[in-house]
Amino acid sequence: MNRFPDDFIWGTATSSYQIEGAADLDGKGPSIWDAFSSIPGKTHNGETGAIACDHYHKFKEDIRLMKEMGVKAYRFSIAWARIFPTGKDSINEEGIRFYSDLIDELIQADIVPWVTLYHWDLPLALQLEDDGWLGEKMADYFAAYADVCFERFGDRVKHWITLNEPWVVAILGYGQGVFAPGRISTSEPYLAGHQLILAHAKAVHVYREKYSHQQGQIGITNNCDWREPLTDSEQDKEAAERSLQFFLAWFTDPIYKGDYPELMKQRLGEKLPKFSSAEQTMVKGTSDFFGLNHYTTMYAAHNDGNSKEQNVYGNGGISEDQDVDLSLDPDWNLTLMNWAVVPWGCKKMLEWINKRYDQPDIYITENGCAYADELIDGTVDDQERLDFYKGYLEACQQAIDGGVKLKGYFAWSFMDNFEWASGYDKRFGLHYVDFKTLKRTPKKSALWLQKVIKSNSVDV
Ligand code: PNW
Numbered sequence: 001m002n003r004f005p006d007d008f009i010w011g012t013a014t015s016s017y018q019i020e021g022a023a024d025l026d027g028k029g030p031s032i033w034d035a036f037s038s039i040p041g042k043t044h045n046g047e048t049g050a051i052a053c054d055h056y057h058k059f060k061e062d063i064r065l066m067k068e069m070g071v072k073a074y075r076f077s078i079a080w081a082r083i084f085p086t087g088k089d090s091i092n093e094e095g096i097r098f099y100s101d102l103i104d105e106l107i108q109a110d111i112v113p114w115v116t117l118y119h120w121d122l123p124l125a126l127q128l129e130d131d132g133w134l135g136e137k138m139a140d141y142f143a144a145y146a147d148v149c150f151e152r153f154g155d156r157v158k159h160w161i162t163l164n165e166p167w168v169v170a171i172l173g174y175g176q177g178v179f180a181p182g183r184i185s186t187s188e189p190y191l192a193g194h195q196l197i198l199a200h201a202k203a204v205h206v207y208r209e210k211y212s213h214q215q216g217q218i219g220i221t222n223n224c225d226w227r228e229p230l231t232d233s234e235q236d237k238e239a240a241e242r243s244l245q246f247f248l249a250w251f252t253d254p255i256y257k258g259d260y261p262e263l264m265k266q267r268l269g270e271k272l273p274k275f276s277s278a279e280q281t282m283v284k285g286t287s288d289f290f291g292l293n294h295y296t297t298m299y300a301a302h303n304d305g306n307s308k309e310q311n312v313y314g315n316g317g318i319s320e321d322q323d324v325d326l327s328l329d330p331d332w333n334l335t336l337m338n339w340a341v342v343p344w345g346c347k348k349m350l351e352w353i354n355k356r357y358d359q360p361d362i363y364i365t366e367n368g369c370a371y372a373d374e375l376i377d378g379t380v381d382d383q384e385r386l387d388f389y390k391g392y393l394e395a396c397q398q399a400i401d402g403g404v405k406l407k408g409y410f411a412w413s414f415m416d417n418f419e420w421a422s423g424y425d426k427r428f429g430l431h432y433v434d435f436k437t438l439k440r441t442p443k444k445s446a447l448w449l450q451k452v453i454k455s456n457s458v459d460v
Pocket of ligand 1 (some may be wrong): 015020164165167293295366384412419420428
């Protein structure tokens, strides 16, 4: 029987705005997602995270369900605006209390908290006063907020993730405008990305300089889809590599190597901000592990600059900077997000990271799929999701067998939740949530994953 390593970390993941609700309770300030989702037309059916799964009030029940599944770790995020309602200056003790209680409850249940400091719900005040991630004081504000989290929670939290998916913040938030703050630009994503990297690095330095006695780990989570060359031609192979560098190495090269990838610098020229040499030193080496969110795969082909069909896919980045055409194999199954199910792409992605960054410890901090699940006679038969997880976990196991240091896997998501601009129809959860009654029900895939975790093997 194929087994995962004995110390493999099995977890599930969520984020604050997608599950908590209680958007303006107990002193929480508004975030850019409260504002963005209240603008007509920005989200599916005008839905918002104002109530979401009401995890704010139901977290004890949720932890009970996690315990039943047997998960070893739970990745959640802190809403910055619960801690600092305006993003800075004065602390909201009621916000501290909520996360402190959540952490205590997890530890009592023997579930290790993995805490993300920023999963996109920026305090609105910082957007209005400082232009959000375009603002040059953001790194200081983020580091000050992180400092308070380390101080108040670091006695119990030993696993920190600074930022979730800066690529999404930069491209979908500042490029395509489909996520908060809704900006549309071909240059701002690189400016926002730059401030995000600096903010991450500053927070890591605070942690290492002031809180080393807490003996925790800190890193960042980036997302990347695999890019498979459409043909064997050198041009398509180069296009796929270029696409991966514009997607992932944009954020991970500065952190692992000290600067942006050479080909991005060449192609972007003045559009790409530069790190001073002091900043390069500050940024380099600021991740104790490689956090990866991985969902799908696309073919990449060279584009000679004449094709008009460049931006058809939401996750291509700024394609005119890359000269890459993306496409799907018509044989691939699609999830409700129209993301293709390609387990071997996950294995290749892990191998690419292993090679480029010299065998780092990798954690898949998100992987999962959305379907239109239905609750029928008290059960949810989500066989497609079960097959998805089986395929991707087998790919993970093959990568581990091939020498990749994959140390853990967090399924996205613990329960159905507010899928950002797509609202509540896109169900990613292992647990079904009835958004009228807020009742939770484990899906078939959750019961299967429970067995996987127990036996440390996907052959169950
Ligand atoms: C991630 N893309 O978002 C987030 O971390 C989660 O909050 C989210 O619910 C989950 O994946 C599912 O979407 C992404 O366009 C959003 O490539 C968009 C993309 C990737 C990740």
